[in-house]
Amino acid sequence: MKITVFGATGGIGTQLIRQGIARGHAMTAVARRPVELGCDVVVAELGDHEAIAGAVAGRDAVLSALGLRVAELQQRRRLEPSARSTVQADGARAQTEAMLATGVRRIVSVDAAGRVADDGDGLVTRIVAKPLLQRLLREGFEDLAEAEKILRASGLDWTLISPPRLTDGPRRPYRTVVGRNVRGGRTLSRADVADAMLRALEEPGWIRERVNVAY
Template sequence: MKITVLGASGRIGTLAVRDALARGWHVTAVVRDPARLSVASHPRLDVAVHALDDPALASAVQGRDAVVLALGARDRRPTTVNADGARAVVSALRGSDTRFVAVSAAGLKTDGDGFFTRFLVKPLLGAVLRNGFADLLVMEATIKASDTAWTIVRPPRLTDGPATGRVLVNTAGPVRGSFSISRADVASFLLDAADGTGLVRTTAAIAGR
């Protein structure tokens, strides 16, 4: 399996790179600053240094079995990092059958949520994270309008706990009754989704058990 991870120096991206290497996969880690990549050198790891608007980024994406988009804003200011990443990947993958898996956020949508979550928790969350959510909404729309074999993954509050392998999944709405998940479990789920076709052109809400 050959996979490219965009956002490889981020917390989920780093875990995805390490997990993929542990699975025996060949990994291309795309970063803007290689000094920020906290993954030891490995014979199956290539580090590609590209900005999202770099035309040469396509060479790090094309010909892979899967691409994982695990970008994240560093603060709460207005950003287009996820939307820009989605556009770059969609352009590079046009006409291919490469799997494209992207991390979004459970807080974007309220359909199917309970009263408390829908009318109190998520409105407050959306007010605090409005810039990041606006970016993710554009990212999702860009991906869904593409012809790629995409999967969008929406986790709730992220923690730094270990991978448990116990992940609740709902493709028809939110996961109710669970409000957090470890970044390690998210990274593992991204790779599982990239390695199969069961979630192609599907949005999956996930949470820890």
């Protein structure tokens, strides 16, 4: 497949590039500055519609591992105290706009299991732990929720991959549940998030679904 990766310089993104190349895919990375990733790199900001469309055109799928680092948000707030994190929604908007313009239909994006409490969670997690986490990470979760709305409204063939707390551990067997959280799932490595995202491209039953992944 020909695949374009957004957020390619982050922990999940670099794993997507590395694992995608190992699987024989032709990978293209979108980055804000020139960087060596072992594949084609398109240098573009999310607001550069022409460059984003060029990065997406002719590809079979888009993978989005976008995320705003805490240090970046803190720096922005020093300059603009009211600044909020909108990178997920901005990314979804730019990606879907480019895909609709160029005829690319398949997109897989990272979400977060913590922002949704459902019957896949145990009672304590659903009633106590998740509400606390949602208060602590409210801004980031609101950004992810807006990104989900944009994907759902696009009419594209989207999948959300929703892990719990991320680690830098190695790949190992993990569980997947479509449409609800993984019972007792507390962690997942970035390497396995990338594996699940690439796997989603070969799972027709995951199209237009939120797929939860965890150990």
